[in-house]
Amino acid sequence: MRYEKGHREETRRRILDVASAQFRESGIAAVGLAGIMSEAGLTNGAFYTHFASKEDLVREVLIDALARREERHKANLENGVPVETVIRDYLSTRHRDGAGTGCPTAALVAEIARHPKATRAAFTGKVADITTLMAEQIxxxxxxxxxxxxxxxxxxxxxxxxxxRAVNDKQLSDEILDNAVETAIAIANAP
Structure with missing residues (x-):
């Protein structure tokens, strides 16, 4: 069966998007390929047309998701958005409550530490890029x-x-965010 031009790229993008949301929401270890492919509306066999392994998918999800965050940082820099605004947005209750669409670093960093060197190297490169952009805003x-x-x-x-996200006391959770905002802004504004 022949597919329209761009079908392969669209299918790959759908797998990446579904996997990215599931990994951030539930954790990498808790998510299986069958669940990803089912939610993407594809068969399990189709996975290997796009990725060599689950680890290959994890690495690609990290690169993609962090590249998107990097683009947001670039746009913030180009538009003169102050670092204080970035801090407040990141440490918001909206971001806390939206792990599936939020920062992949906060959602997955503990698990990434246990992954192979290639995955950690991809992650390291993107984190370095993001902190470089953030430094330009200070x-x-x-x-x-x-x-x-x-x-x-x-x-x-x-x-x-x-x-x-980890504590089950909403008041304490809000305090953690509020105090972290104050501390991060103080760091940014320190002489």
């Missing part, structure tokens, strides 16, 4: 100081978002 300090601030801010944001 106005205070030398290039080296802005880089260190960006790493501290990103680490604070990711950790706070993870912790706010």
């Amino acid at each position: 106005r205070q300090g030398s290039a080296d100081q802005r880089r260190r601030k960006a790493i501290a801010i990103y680490s604070t944001m990711v950790g706070a978002l993870q912790l706010s």
Whole structure:
């Protein structure tokens, strides 16, 4: 059977999108290929037309999802969005409550640490790119100081978002986010 031009790319994109949402919502280990393919409306056999293995899919999902976040950071930089706005958006209750569509770093970082070198290398490269862009948004300090601030801010944001999702006390969760916002902004504005 012949398919229209672009069918293969559309199918691959659908698999990536479904896997990305499922991985972020439930975790990589908890998600099986059969569930991904079923939600994508495809057979299990079709998976191997697009990916060599689940690990290959994980790596591609990370690269894709982090590239999209990187594009948001580039747009923020081009549009003069202050780093404080980025911090507040990231550490919002909307982001906390939307793991399936949120930052893949916060949703998956603990699992990524246990994956093979190639997956971790892809992740590392994208995280480095994002922190570089974040450093460009910071106005205070030398290039080296802005880089260190960006790493501290990103680490604070990711950790706070993870912790706010893990606790079962909404008030404490909100406090974690609010305090992390204050701390990250203080880091950004420190001389």
